Amino acid sequence: MVLLRVPRQGEGRRRLSSLMRSATDNRKKWLRRAGWLVLIWSASVAALAGVAVLFRVFMKFAGLTV
DSSP, X not given: OEETTEXXXXXXXXXXXXXXXHHHHHXXXXXXXXXXXXXXXXXXXXXXXXXXXHHHHHHHHTTOOO
16 A cells, blocks of 8 residues: 555565556456446447437428438
8 A cells, every 4th residue: 555655664575466466457447448438439329329210200200201
């Protein structure tokens, strides 16, 4: 644990272990961010598709057909 960039006592011996844990944590963070990106992109595509369907329904009711 680091508080104000001042390490705890005895942390020097576990430096390699903490570096390995840090790499694993970074990968988990990256995967989580990528997951959120895909989720938000999918939701926006679905919302756009919903709006397009609504426009087509309104156009059909107005008599504007292709």
